[in-house]
Amino acid sequence: MKSALLREYDGPLTIEDVEPNGIQADEVLVRIVGVGLCHTDLTAIKGDVPLPLPAVIGHEGAGVIEAVGDEVTTLAVGDHVVLSFDSCRECAACKSGHPAYCQLFAAMNYFGTRLDGSPTLQQGSDDVHGSWFGQSSFGTHAVASARNAVKVDKDLPLELLGPLGCGLLTGAGAVLNVLRPQPGQSIGVWGLGTVGLAAVMAAKAAGCETIVAVDMNFDRLAIAKELGATHVFDPTEHTDLVWEISEQVGGLDYTVEAVGLGSVIRQALETLRSPGTCATLGLQTLENEITVDQGHLLIGRTLTGVIEGDADPHTFIPELIELWRAGKFPFDKLIQTFPLNKINDAIDSFRSGLVVKPVLLTVEETK
Structure with missing residues (x-):
């Protein structure tokens, strides 16, 4: 071999x-x-x-x-x-x-x-x-x-x-197993690699009405729109992205952060409604210090870490395959x-x- x-x-x-x-x-x-x-x-x-x-x-x-x-x-x-x-x-x-x-x-x-x-x-x-x-x-x-x-x-x-x-399971699992949005709710995804785009597809499959996608790569934003994103943003084109998202779609019920940088986690957290939940998935290094304002959490927001989509592969991989067969993933x-x-x-x-x-x-x- x-x-x-x-x-x-x-x-x-x-x-x-x-x-x-x-x-x-x-x-x-x-x-x-x-x-x-x-x-x-x-x-x-x-x-x-x-x-x-x-x-x-x-x-x-x-x-x-x-x-x-x-x-x-x-x-x-x-x-x-x-x-x-x-x-x-x-x-x-x-x-x-x-x-x-x-x-x-x-x-x-x-x-x-x-x-x-x-x-x-x-x-x-x-x-x-x-x-x-x-x-x-x-x-x-x-x-x-x-x-x-x-x-x-x-x-x-x-x-x-x-x-x-791994990658697809992680992004989709964060949405379908952890956040579990209901039809009509809103979600934002920061970082449009495999994990982030899997989260976009899962949000679409779950019936989210508003799906915000954020990345600095124009091609990735285009893919996200094709896969179900309703709004896309390049953060380098906005001086205050949190305010811009709030102006266009209001606060978000859920956010997914697939980058791992403290500044990105903070942005995804601040864009939430109250109550709302941000799932952080991105890995930079095993030790990666971040800071957030306690006030953002005290008003009902949650920041949670997710590994491997909190999935059992033996049940979740077949579920993703069935979504793929149905054209939803x-x-x-x-x-x-x-x-x-x-x-x-x-x-x-x-x-x-x-x-x-x-x-x-x-x-x-x-x-």
């Missing part, structure tokens, strides 16, 4: 031969068909997440199961799956339907090894760190667990489904594909904002 290795922070990824370090009893080996590139992958590349190197990242994989461990009963060889984040499925958060807040989330998704400390990948006698979000899917194959592999129908375009495992419009061996080109296109959601196809690597 081949994988894209990160050997130095902020360096290029190199396609190299690696091997799985065995398949444990609760694991599956997945032949990756397509894998999305997510902002959190860029965070790892920069070194803002202390993932040990060399490592394979990638956490929006979709593919076909080629092998299953002895204790796996819910999946079989040949099943089509979307890979999402890993969770223990046993702690209080998991059992209450909130696996994104699993007590072992960091250890199972960020540390680069299994819980027992062993790596999932190797190169000769050398360890290669994997288990990135329980999968490390930048390659032709990924070792995952039955816990984070979601079975999907075989008639679906598997090569496009990977982003449902056209996420495929955001995707541009690249062969795996062009991964650094995909990263450059993603960083520059030229492409909303790059998806790497492994077909070129498997011939």
Whole structure:
């Protein structure tokens, strides 16, 4: 199997031969068909997440199961799956339907090894760190667990489904699982990457009457309008965006912040009606201090953080697929594909904002 290795922070990824370090009893080996590139992958590349190197990242994989461990009963060889984040499925958060807040989330998704400390990948006698979000899917194959592999129908375009495992799930889940707007209510979305545009699509599907979209990228604003935004704003063109939004649409019932900058969070919070709720999703670094005025909260506003859309992938990914089938969640419009061996080109296109959601196809690597 081949994988894209990160050997130095902020360096290029190199396609190299690696091997799985065995398949444990609760694991599956997945032949990756397509894998999305997510902002959190860029965070790892920069070194803002202390993932040990060399490592394979990638956490929006979709593919076909080629092998299953002895204790796996819910999946079989040949099943089509979307890979999402890993969770223990046993702690209080998991059992209450909130696996994104699993007590072992960091250890199972960020540390680069299994819980027992062993790596999932190797190169000769050398360890290669994997288990990135329980999968490390930048390659032709990924070792995952039955816990984070979601079975999907075989008639679906598997090569496009990977982003449902994180970016799309995060934005849509923040709206549909956390904010839960009712038909006719209003919402604003700051930051129109995959997460923000997923929030726009989810707001449209939920029946929001007013959907405000904010970004500095003209092309992203145009996409947002196509996907359901009723009002779009470039903040660089307004001296007081909060006042401008209030003048045009009044205060907003809900806002979603998908950037992670303190100034943006503050703006999204100040645009709310009272009461109203702002969900912050954007990740800059693991330590990211922000300040808000207490007065903005005392009058009934709420600021809440959301990880992975507060979703259970095993139930929410099928829900998003059904919305897509019904034409209410056209996420495929955001995707541009690249062969795996062009991964650094995909990263450059993603960083520059030229492409909303790059998806790497492994077909070129498997011939």
